[in-house]
Amino acid sequence: MAYRKQLRTVTGTTCSAFRCRFRRRFAALAICSLLATPLAATDQALPTIGGLGGGLISEQQEAEIGRQVMGSIRRSAPRIQDPLVADYLESMVHRLLPSVPLGDKHLTLVLIDSPDINAFAVPGNIVGVNGGLFLYARSEQQFGSVIAHELAHLSQRHFARRLEQQETNAPLAIAGMVTGIILSAVTKSDVGLAAIAGTQALSIQNMLQYSRAHEQEADRIGLDIMADAGFDPRGMPAMFETMMRQNRLQGNQPPEYLSTHPLTQSRVSDTRSRAEQYPITQVADRLEYHLVRARLQAHYATTPEHGVAFFERRTAGTPIGESPADHYGLAVAYLGNRRPAEAESTLRQLLAHQPGRITYQVTLAEALLAQERATEANALMHEALGRNPENAPITDMLARTELADGNARAASGYLRTLIRQYPERENLWLRLAEAEGQARNIVGVHEARAEYAILMGDLESAHRQLLEAQEKAPPGTPSYQSLSSRLNEVSQALAKRRR
Known part of the structure; x- marks a missing residue:
């Protein structure tokens, strides 16, 4: 890996x-x-x-x-x-x-x-x-x-x-x-x-x-x-x-x-x-490609209603086991059309055929959240993460379910796990700022906003956020030292830019 x-x-x-x-x-x-x-x-x-x-x-x-x-x-x-x-x-x-x-x-x-x-x-x-x-x-x-x-x-x-x-x-x-x-x-x-x-x-x-x-x-x-x-x-x-x-x-x-x-x-x-000069080999597509393709077909449908109609035609009279990607696309289209209960029903049928497939589990959690059943979605994702440690889509969904279930500190922890893996995904820093705000960690809010601003190329805003964070962090702590180091880096970058 x-x-x-x-x-x-x-x-x-x-x-x-x-x-x-x-x-x-x-x-x-x-x-x-x-x-x-x-x-x-x-x-x-x-x-x-x-x-x-x-x-x-x-x-x-x-x-x-x-x-x-x-x-x-x-x-x-x-x-x-x-x-x-x-x-x-x-x-x-x-x-x-x-x-x-x-x-x-x-x-x-x-x-x-x-x-x-x-x-x-x-x-x-x-x-x-x-x-x-x-x-x-x-x-x-x-x-x-x-x-x-x-x-x-x-x-x-x-x-x-x-x-x-x-x-x-x-x-x-x-x-x-x-x-x-x-x-x-x-x-x-x-x-x-x-x-x-x-x-x-x-x-x-x-x-x-x-x-x-x-x-x-x-x-x-x-x-x-x-x-x-x-x-x-x-x-x-x-x-x-x-x-x-x-x-x-x-x-x-x-x-x-x-x-x-x-x-x-x-x-x-x-x-x-x-x-044609290469040896002939029978290479089968992975199902995951077709699931993601169906997910995007639903996303790009002209309207949510058209998305549902498209996949209803494709799945008509076809057992789930024979066309799982089309049935999955129908579930995603139901979600886009604000019909989460129908999406849940389809996803549970898909999971009955393949209980461990992560894409089905994460999408089922989406359907549960859409029905304001955050505790159920959270439990589902915790169980999935136990079987698939460090999986990014599960961890991402766990951050969402924890936040929806009122556990902002736990959501912050999962987002920081993702950020260590993907520090250049600026949307994660924005979500971390939101979670830290709900957890009342003001230093964490300013720190996350600063990193977001750095990725967006706004060094002035990053400098202001880091100053705010440094002022609120206890002097002598690892957090204070880390913020001071980052502030020094941003200050140097600003000075270089202004020359």
Whole structure:
């Protein structure tokens, strides 16, 4: 489980013709100008890895770009905070990561709350996924192929290698542009356009010419990653074909993923040909993928009523044992439609078939909380945690049930357990501040608010909160010393920023 601990998850409007052209042009240029398409399928040798020993941009500079990008995403991009979805994504990356030729395996995973197909990889080992990717990837093999492709880009440091061909561009000056492109893609608003306008544009022609080799390299390495990790590499061309079908259906408004990851038939054919060279293996999807997919299908339903109708049609006359994911989706849709009693009934039937499945147990606790039965939900989660120590979704739900049951101090303890595992999930710090407030731990409230402000890039607010906490903490205690140390770090960061 060492690799699991190295992962950190931090889980449209219309526009004028000019803005739409501007956004699409720059999105195609750069989020993944890392990720543009090869001109044609060839058997040329893979490019050598460039710049890894210290070229124009260092790994430390990439990390700084990543921190800036993450701060902007936290402030502006809608994200999925669902612990069940985050836990699945983490488990997927955990399965792939040992097969990735990546020196630093500390990743930050970002879940964007959008029904569009999209994924991206940016400096600082950040991998982002739209919720919509689950909707369009019909199998776990297809979903895994996109993640493997993004990890391949990171492993080859394509961003750094691309900048080394653009020697007139200062690496940190690129952070604003990368941020703007990401925000334009994921928010579909003008938030990102201002960031792009304030930075130096790169040469479109040079960028695309250089990145074609990178995209081909990522396809090939991604196939190797999949095969080595026990996935079926044929999932990659299958996913590409799904994207091309969607592109044809949407006509002149292609999926966002294809504006930054353009596909050609030659690329699909090349990937299919390469995938067929791997041994044929029968790789079964895990049920968990389809449960999470159903959960998001309910989440993205046009209305709660439509979500219920969709899953009622899919489950009509079908025993639970034959289509558990669809029945689970119906339970989630019932919850979204404020019918928790029906959700509870369906979930108990699912648990009768698989008593230990964590996803069913956590969702049943959601249904019980919706019926104001916090004590029952709390008991259910305590029992589940006893069988699955340190499980993140169970611990997260326990924090909710304890708080709902009036046990704020216990809720605070579970949230601190999660924060030790995922210190960059800013929503946990907000919830901790709420729990500490209810537990009347004022020092803890200020401390949690300070950490939240740091993650949001608001160092002034963090400084104020830490001063408040330090004033209220007993001098000479470990808490006082810890606060003083953190205050000193923030003060130094503020002074550096003001220089």
